[in-house]
Amino acid sequence: MMTRKNKAENYIIGGLLMECTYFVRDKTENYFEDILSNKNGLMKPYPKDSHGDPRSPIFGNLDGLFFSNSLQATNCSSYGPKRFRVKVSSLVNKYTRAYFSDFYCVPGRRTPRPDSIIIVLTNAGSTADEFCRSHLISLDLATNPFFRIQRIDGDSSYGVWIVNRSCLQVELYYTEAIDIKTVIDDGSANFTDVSTRDIRAYIRVPRPKSEICEYCG
Numbered sequence: 001m002m003t004r005k006n007k008a009e010n011y012i013i014g015g016l017l018m019e020c021t022y023f024v025r026d027k028t029e030n031y032f033e034d035i036l037s038n039k040n041g042l043m044k045p046y047p048k049d050s051h052g053d054p055r056s057p058i059f060g061n062l063d064g065l066f067f068s069n070s071l072q073a074t075n076c077s078s079y080g081p082k083r084f085r086v087k088v089s090s091l092v093n094k095y096t097r098a099y100f101s102d103f104y105c106v107p108g109r110r111t112p113r114p115d116s117i118i119i120v121l122t123n124a125g126s127t128a129d130e131f132c133r134s135h136l137i138s139l140d141l142a143t144n145p146f147f148r149i150q151r152i153d154g155d156s157s158y159g160v161w162i163v164n165r166s167c168l169q170v171e172l173y174y175t176e177a178i179d180i181k182t183v184i185d186d187g188s189a190n191f192t193d194v195s196t197r198d199i200r201a202y203i204r205v206p207r208p209k210s211e212i213c214e215y216c217g
Contacts, residue, residue: 015165041181
């Protein structure tokens with residue numbers, strides 16, 4: 001784990017920490033419609049698959065929801081045409097904790113192939129947080145080079161800064177349930193449409209990480 005973190009730190013040299021205003025999650029329309037119609041709007045965490053490094057401690061052991069971020073999300077998705085955008089200020093607060101989980105890339109046709117860093121977000125003292133404290137690397141939210149949370153001056157809310165550079169994706173694995181109806185009603189979230197690469201990509205087939213990448217392998 002520490003070796004992967006060190007490789008990630010070397011990879012982002014030259015990158016800039018930039019403020020991120022939204023977390024984004026792309027899925028099919030049916031996925032979100034099922035939540036809104038049948039689950040009272042509650043988007044619940046579920047187990048991580050073996051996409052990436054199957055040796056990752058969170059694989060099969062920690063429930064969460066994957067988000068990309070507004071700095072690095074493109075207008076074309078492999079996960080579905082419906083995008084849920086939620087303000088970071090509605091998901092992070094003084095109780096949020098962050099953990100380094102993985103640094104990987106997967107074989108594919110995209111050139112250049114981006115490398116991904118997974119940051120797990122928990123609420124302090126939660127069951128997920130206890131697991132992460134035992135199995136992952138805790139990040140100092142004020143000084144770590146990947147993901148920072150700071151209180152906004154003159155406000156009670158918190159902002160997020162994420163490292164940004166070419167060929168990098170910082171993924172957030174959020175371990176709490178989200179009430180979609182509530183955050184939409186209060187103006188903190190909305191849905192947008194995005195184009196898709198391939199309808200077959202809606203069925204996510206876990207792919208193991210590349211073992212030969214010069215950066216993360």
